[in-house]
Structure formats: C-alpha cells, structure tokens
Amino acid sequence: MWLGFYNYTVVLTYLGLISSVIGMTEALEERFSVAIACLVVSGICDMLDGKVARTKKGRTDDEKKFGIQIDSLCDLICFGAFPAFLGYGLGLRGFWGTTAMCLYVLAAVIRLGYFNVIEEKRQKETTGVRKYYEGLPVTSIAIIFPIVYLLRPHFGQVIYLRVLIGVMIAVGILFVSRIKVFKPGNKMMAAIIVAGLVILGKLLRFY
Numbered sequence: 001m002w003l004g005f006y007n008y009t010v011v012l013t014y015l016g017l018i019s020s021v022i023g024m025t026e027a028l029e030e031r032f033s034v035a036i037a038c039l040v041v042s043g044i045c046d047m048l049d050g051k052v053a054r055t056k057k058g059r060t061d062d063e064k065k066f067g068i069q070i071d072s073l074c075d076l077i078c079f080g081a082f083p084a085f086l087g088y089g090l091g092l093r094g095f096w097g098t099t100a101m102c103l104y105v106l107a108a109v110i111r112l113g114y115f116n117v118i119e120e121k122r123q124k125e126t127t128g129v130r131k132y133y134e135g136l137p138v139t140s141i142a143i144i145f146p147i148v149y150l151l152r153p154h155f156g157q158v159i160y161l162r163v164l165i166g167v168m169i170a171v172g173i174l175f176v177s178r179i180k181v182f183k184p185g186n187k188m189m190a191a192i193i194v195a196g197l198v199i200l201g202k203l204l205r206f207y
Contacts, residue, residue, distance in 0.1 A: 005066045009053040013067075013074050016045030020078040027089045035086060036146050037203040040196050042078040043142020046071075047189055068119055072112040079138040080108035083145050087168060090149075091161050100165040100172075107172035108138050114176075133181045136174035143192070144171060146199045 023038025053059075053067055084101040092101055115133075122130065148167050152160050184192060 004070075005063050007056065007063075009056050009059070009063075009067060010049075010070060012045045012049035012052055013071055016042040016049070016078055017074040019045065020082045023082060024085055027086055030089070032086070032090065032149070033203045035089075036149050037200050039078070039082060039086070039142050040146055040200045040203070042082075043139050044193055044196050046075065046078070046139045046142070047193065065120060068116055072116050075138050076108060076112055079141050080105050080112070083141050083168070086145065087164060090164065091157065092164065092168075096165050097161065100168040104168040104172040107175040111135055111138060111175040130183055132183055135177050135179060136171065136181055138175060141171060143196065143199070146203060150199070150202060 019038045019041040023035040023042070026032075026035035026038065049071065059067075084105050087097070087101050087104075092098070114135075118134070119130075144167065148164060151163075155163060
C-alpha cells in the first residue's frame with residue numbers, strides 16, 4: 001500500500017523537489033549555472049503550488065495537514081539544504097563559510113517549523129487567504145541566490161565569497177525575524193515569475 005495522499009495538489013511540490021535534487025547533481029559536476037537554474041524552477045513551482053492546492057474543494061483535514069507538512073519538508077531541501085550545498089560548491093569554506101551555511105540552514109528549519117504550527121492553527125480558525133508572512137519566506141532565496149550568482153563575474157573570488165557569506169547570514173536572520181512580508185497578489189506573483197524566467201534565461205545562457 002502506498003503511504004500519503006495522492007492528488008494533483010502536490011504535483012508541483014514534488015516537481016520542485018525533483019528539480020532541486022537534479023540541481024544538486026549538476027552542482028557536483030560544477031555546472032553551477034544549470035544547478036542554480038534548477039533552484040529558480042523550484043521557486044516557481046513553490047509559488048504556484050499553493051494556488052493549485054486551493055482549487056481542490058472539500059479537502060479533508062488530513063489532506064490539508066499532509067499538504068502543509070510535505071510542502072515544508074520539500075522546502076527544507078529545496079531552499080534550506082540546496083542553497084547551502086551550492087554555497088559549499090562555490091567555495092564557502094573555513095570558519096565563516098561553514099558558519100554562514102550552518103546558520104542559514106538552521107534558520108530555515110526554525111522558520112519552516114514555526115510556519116507549520118502557525119499555519120495549521122490559522123487554517124482551523126479561518127478559511128481566508130493569508131495576507132502576509134511573518135519573516136522572510138524561505139522561497140525568496142530562489143531569487144536572491146541567482147541574482148548574487150549572476151554578479152559573480154564582477155567580483156574577484158575572495159570578494160565574491162565574502163558577499164555570499166554576508167547574504168546567507170542576512171537572509172537567515174530575516175527568515176527568523178518578526179518583519180511582516182506581504183503575500184504577493186496575482187499581479188505581483190506574475191511579475192515575480194516573469195523575473196524568475198528572465199533570470200533562468202540568463203543562467204542557461206552561461207551554460
């Protein structure tokens with residue numbers, strides 16, 4: 001017997017996970033442009049999976065809880081472990097590099113665990129759509145990391161690694177901060193996806 005809940009609402013979540021796993025294999029082969037392109041694809045999948053899930057009416061409580069858990073588990077790999085994996089491949093080493101990666105992944109875990117608790121509670125209390133997030137969503141790294149990577153040719157390797165360390169620490173802090181980040185509406189989501197596709201094109205041009 002297959003464990004889990006199988007319907008179309010989790011397809012994009014699984015595709016995002018598969019994209020990140022492929023990205024890890026590309027990073028191992030030092031094809032970083034393709035690897036980071038996979039991160040962008042995972043981000044786009046994550047942006048859309050919630051909207052797809054909400055199109056299915058009459059989901060049971062177990063299906064909703066499963067969706068929350070599976071989304072966060074996949075997010076931890078795609079936007080927690082995978083960026084740290086990329087950082088190591090790009091040269092993060094030593095005390096500061098290792099510290100930045102560890103703090104980043106730890107912050108992602110804390111944020112996702114906290115989000116699970118709050119989101120489950122929110123869904124019990126209301127059927128309304130969330131209007132804002134508390135702290136920076138982990139998915140944001142799918143845009144931030146590629147932009148930083150595209151700036152790589154403009155820096156020497158030493159300076160670039162310092163920038164990357166600073167970005168990972170700063171993003172990790174924002175993950176667990178109390179700042180309110182408004183959830184993008186349809187128009188903003190469309191703009192972000194277009195921006196992601198533009199970045200995707202630039203990344204693959206380097207391949």
